Amino acid sequence: MAWPFISSMNPARDVLALSTTEADIKSVPVGGAVTLVWRGKPVFVRHRTAAEIESAVNVDLAELRDPQPDSARHKAGKAEWLVVIGVCTHLGCVPLGQKPTDPRGDFGGWFCPCHGSHYDTAGRIRKGPAPANLALPTYAFTTDTQLKIG
Numbered sequence: 820m821a822w823p824f825i826s827s828m829n830p831a832r833d834v835l836a837l838s839t840t841e842a843d844i845k846s847v848p849v850g851g852a853v854t855l856v857w858r859g860k861p862v863f864v865r866h867r868t869a870a871e872i873e874s875a876v877n878v879d880l881a882e883l884r885d886p887q888p889d890s891a892r893h894k895a896g897k898a899e900w901l902v903v904i905g906v907c908t909h910l911g912c913v914p915l916g917q918k919p920t921d922p923r924g925d926f927g928g929w930f931c932p933c934h935g936s937h938y939d940t941a942g943r944i945r946k947g948p949a950p951a952n953l954a955l956p957t958y959a960f961t962t963d964t965q966l967k968i969g
């Protein structure tokens with residue numbers, strides 16, 4: 820009788836395969852975005868414009884609910900690439916803002932319509948009920964545009 824339970828404890832092969840996700844993001848245009856999946860969660864990759872980077876940098880940290888400078892939100896020398904977990908820190912909905920036609924909220928990043936959380940172009944919470952910034956996954960660039968998450 821114990822066997823079915825023990826068997827279910829072994830991670831399936833496809834789950835193991837998803838413990839890391841790799842993608843070449845060179846085809847994502849400036850201002851565009853792509854959504855990857857890592858460990859069953861959406862990961863938002865945004866190719867930020869110079870104006871989006873500038874607006875993220877020029878924020879008074881004292882205004883932020885979860886204060887983090889823009890430099891802590893991306894890899895050094897890679898300010899144009901923002902990589903965040905696309906799960907709202909309020910109740911776990913997936914915010915809008917990845918498609919060109921999506922609303923991006925009052926701060927140009929993402930908007931979670933579930934209860935109205937607005938995130939800025941660094942994925943920081945700026946307005947609404949979410950308590951924290953969009954989380955950052957573990958990731959690295961293995962080449963200039965090859966991203967490895969996990």
Ligand code: FES
Nearest residue numbers: 907909910931934
């Ligand atoms: S889950 Fe995003 S605002 Fe509630």
